[in-house]
Amino acid sequence: MSGAVLAVDDQPAALELVRLALEKEGFSVSTAANGVEALLRLEEAPFDLVISDLEMPQMDGLELLVRVRQRWPELPFIVVTAHSDVTKVVEAVQLGAVNYLLKPALPAAVTTAVRKALQVRRSTTAPRGIPELVGASRAILEVRHLVTLAARSDVPVLISGETGTGKELVARAIHRYSAVSGGPFVAHNCAVTPRDLFESQFFGHRRGSFTGAERDHVGLLVQADSGVLFFDELEALALEHQAKLLRVLDDGEVRPVGDTRTRRVDVRFVAATNRDPRTMIEEDRLREDLYYRLRGFEISLPPLRDRREDIPLLAEHFLGSSSPHLTSEAMEILIRAPWPGNIRELRNVVRSAAAMSGDGPIGPRHLSVKALGGPPPQSAHDASRAVPRGTLRELERRAIVQALEDCGGNRTHAAQLLDIDRSTLRRKIREYEIDASG
16 A cells, blocks of 8 residues: 655654654655644645644644545545644544554554554445444434544444443444454443453463463454454453553553564554443543543444433334334334443334234334333233244244344343343243354
8 A cells, every 4th residue: 555644743853753654654754843834845846645744833733634624625634643632632633633653663663553544534334324323313413423533533333322222332333433343343241350360251262371272262352353353341351450441542552461572563443331431430440541541533422311212213214114103102112212231122022012913003002011111001901912923932932033033143132132041041942942153
């Protein structure tokens, strides 16, 4: 890959380091000592990318970024800053920077960031509407906008929101529409990471490095190389483990347990939590430095109760075109319901109601008690007609098969979807002779 790069820094040594690193890789590099000089260079000749320091005299990097976005909105812009200025990075990303580097930036880090930024620019996978995020409310439109920006950049992302609001769905959308969509998407729930196996799971291990290590194990960070590592329930990670992830964010190096060699990985971090990150910092549950490194983009997902106008669209989406329709009375109940489990709960209730209704319309009597916040209204006449087609065993088997299909065969996720523990799901699979191999 080649291209014309404009490097901007008031420190000659730092500027020379960037120039040499990029020219060695075949890029054409012009330099400028400050923002004013950079704007003159941009007017004189076309460039494919700008990489600029933030702290400069006359015109700093943030002001330069604003000017570039106004005049050349599609031109990728990478910022370089010291660790002490990391809060300014967040502002730069919100203004449109596609990535950032911390000083002193290693030559390999510089060239990797530039290559990836140019890949994003030339990628044809930019999101158009993001059909995975169903809804028309102002809240979900804002989420779509942030997902679009995040997909076009290469910075870490922190997603927060209550359980069931769709954090993994957002993470997958960011990956799908990014320049690394052809790379792996590796998802991991930190709550299921045993404290003493963190390094093995994330960094991998060599055979014989500890009791029970009978073979080499490739860690999550290597599995996600050239792609995205999504780790949910960030709040479950111990502080010492957070420090080790922070180091990978900074230097991109991984050393498996029991190995003497390190390996560089190119991983985009997307983290999620169902707690307020600032509260976690106050409670000493989250390292502040890790928080600032992860929140290159911070996306807060609204609870379903704050976007009730989306409930009819979501319900119809979960039912699909071939399913029975919801009566107006049933839809009104769904719109009024509290939904403590958010979108996941709505999906389960709607699909369960469809199974209960058979081929007929879905009415209030088919909705679960949890959705109504109390027993569903039901007359004696309704009760006589409320028995669904098929036995309870058949309905339960159908629900398990559907859950396994929805989760791609992942039993842990299917058990969470069905609100049962994994051992119960295993027993039911054996009992109903369900083929769960796929």
